[in-house]
Amino acid sequence: MTWRTKLLIGIVFIGGCLLPSALSALGQETLRYVALIAASGNRTAPGTGDVTMLTVTPDEGTVLGSIPTTGRTVELAVAPDGRYALAINQSGTASLLTGLDTLQPVEERLLPAGLGTSGVAITPDGSTALILSSGQNPPLLTIIDGLPDAPTVRTTLPIPGALPGSELDIAMFPSGETAAIGAGCGGLSLLDGLLSGTAAFRPGSPFDFVGCVQGLAVAPDETRIYTASLLSGEGFAVLTIEGVQPGEHPFLAGMSAIASSTFSNLRRTPDGSRLLVPGFQGLFIYQETDMGPALLKLLRVGPRSRAARQGGVALSPDGQLALLANIDTGGRTTLSIISDVLTEDPRETARIGSSEMVNTLEGAQQSIAFVPHLTPPAFFREQEPNDDLQQANAIVPDVTVIGVFDPAGDEDYFRFDAQGGEQVIVETRAQRLDPPSAADTVVALLDGQGHVLAENDDVGATFDSRVEVVLPAPGRYFIRLRESRNKGGSQFNYEATISLSPPRQ
Numbered sequence: 001m002t003w004r005t006k007l008l009i010g011i012v013f014i015g016g017c018l019l020p021s022a023l024s025a026l027g028q029e030t031l032r033y034v035a036l037i038a039a040s041g042n043r044t045a046p047g048t049g050d051v052t053m054l055t056v057t058p059d060e061g062t063v064l065g066s067i068p069t070t071g072r073t074v075e076l077a078v079a080p081d082g083r084y085a086l087a088i089n090q091s092g093t094a095s096l097l098t099g100l101d102t103l104q105p106v107e108e109r110l111l112p113a114g115l116g117t118s119g120v121a122i123t124p125d126g127s128t129a130l131i132l133s134s135g136q137n138p139p140l141l142t143i144i145d146g147l148p149d150a151p152t153v154r155t156t157l158p159i160p161g162a163l164p165g166s167e168l169d170i171a172m173f174p175s176g177e178t179a180a181i182g183a184g185c186g187g188l189s190l191l192d193g194l195l196s197g198t199a200a201f202r203p204g205s206p207f208d209f210v211g212c213v214q215g216l217a218v219a220p221d222e223t224r225i226y227t228a229s230l231l232s233g234e235g236f237a238v239l240t241i242e243g244v245q246p247g248e249h250p251f252l253a254g255m256s257a258i259a260s261s262t263f264s265n266l267r268r269t270p271d272g273s274r275l276l277v278p279g280f281q282g283l284f285i286y287q288e289t290d291m292g293p294a295l296l297k298l299l300r301v302g303p304r305s306r307a308a309r310q311g312g313v314a315l316s317p318d319g320q321l322a323l324l325a326n327i328d329t330g331g332r333t334t335l336s337i338i339s340d341v342l343t344e345d346p347r348e349t350a351r352i353g354s355s356e357m358v359n360t361l362e363g364a365q366q367s368i369a370f371v372p373h374l375t376p377p378a379f380f381r382e383q384e385p386n387d388d389l390q391q392a393n394a395i396v397p398d399v400t401v402i403g404v405f406d407p408a409g410d411e412d413y414f415r416f417d418a419q420g421g422e423q424v425i426v427e428t429r430a431q432r433l434d435p436p437s438a439a440d441t442v443v444a445l446l447d448g449q450g451h452v453l454a455e456n457d458d459v460g461a462t463f464d465s466r467v468e469v470v471l472p473a474p475g476r477y478f479i480r481l482r483e484s485r486n487k488g489g490s491q492f493n494y495e496a497t498i499s500l501s502p503p504r505q
């Protein structure tokens with residue numbers, strides 16, 4: 001049963017009185033996200049490509065799969081409507097990745113981008129992308145319209161102040177009409193007329209009072225830009241720049257010194273209340289105040305070796321959770337999950353280990369992006385080996401598991417924790433898939449000791465399966481899926497939806 005159906009039932013049978021609790025349950029359920037991480041990594045790493053797709057909750061991250069792109073991906077952006085991603089490759093191409101919503105991407109289409117790409121942004125309507133590249137003289141901005149269905153290059157423009165090889169950064173204004181572009185030590189430029197009129201750099205660009213720009217963010221009301229900058233003789237600071245609307249002239253409105261060098265990244269929450277700046281000591285979290293950004297917390301996360309540093313950072317669409325890449329010597333990467341970003345107490349709640357991640361070239365900077373609008377319902381792609389109770393994949397209902405019986409005799413185990421009293425329904429689809437799978441599924445629900453509580457081979461007129469159990473006690477439960485004839489192969493795929501209803505009162 002989908003969440004929408006459950007809500008509908010709540011409204012129809014119970015009336016408005018229980019709707020708030022249904023909504024809060026839905027709110028809890030939405031703390032699950034899909035994210036992409038790009039790493040210009042080593043293709044020979046087991047099971048990895050340039051772009052890795054993950055599901056992320058406050059408690060764990062689960063690798064769904066990888067997307068090998070053409071060329072080493074150095075930057076990544078997902079369209080705000082979630083329809084596609086752009087993976088920008090070092091080799092002067094951008095991979096347009098569609099089909100994200102199927103969680104098994106992806107059709108790749110190559111678009112032109114300049115050499116040595118180092119920044120990408122997409123307008124809020126998803127129609128237009130801006131790609132920065134500094135591998136030629138002068139460094140160029142490429143504007144691509146008509147995304148994702150009919151991409152065409154509108155124009156390329158030289159980036160004011162940028163030198164070949166500069167680390168470039170870009171931040172889109174929420175309206176999509178203006179973009180801020182940092183040219184490293186070449187200053188800050190503003191590009192107007194992006195959606196209406198002719199795109200052109202604002203007269204006076206670059207504005208050079210901003211130091212060496214290493215990260216950019218725009219306030220939700222578009223009255224301010226924040227930069228993470230290296231200032232000559234004064235170290236690193238988060239600068240507040242005002243006068244950034246078309247027709248205005250930018251000026252420095254505030255400065256907060258930062259006790260660390262930064263690394264080309266600055267993110268703000270959608271509500272504008274937090275700024276996240278990765279530094280060498282960890283993640284600096286600033287809170288917006290009347291006096292400008294004030295340091296709320298320095299989260300000392302990631303590897304502690306001297307050469308370790310922080311790489312890319314990304315915020316979930318609701319701003320509640322962040323993913324931060326930690327890069328150790330040797331290019332090993334871990335991802336920190338930072339929860340409760342919008343509270344007074346943001347903290348690291350989980351870490352995704354390097355063995356589960358893409359391998360990364362030393363010195364590379366990870367780029368991370370969340371995929372909006374993919375929750376709920378949630379999907380989980382099984383991870384082999386999951387052939388017994390000990391190897392069971394952890395899932396959080398409600399979820400649809402996507403798996404395959406391969407090779408012959410394959411069994412797939414999944415586990416979840418429950419309070420007891422809930423009704424759990426596990427329903428498989430194999431024969432009923434389009435195209436139909438070759439699998440004849442058998443599903444069983446097991447308790448924490450591995451005792452079978454319910455098992456079903458065929459339900460109704462199909463070979464698909466369904467069990468329905470009221471869970472007897474708090475604790476761990478297992479789901480076992482197998483092929484009834486112990487056959488297997490790539491065409492023996494299945495889906496299994498696991499849904500949990502609250503305990504009866």
Ligand SMILES: [Ca+2]
Nearest residue numbers: 404405406412
């Ligand atoms: Ca399997």
Ligand SMILES: [Ca+2]
Nearest residue numbers: 386387411412
């Ligand atoms: Ca298995």
Ligand SMILES: [Ca+2]
Nearest residue numbers: 440441457463
């Ligand atoms: Ca069956």
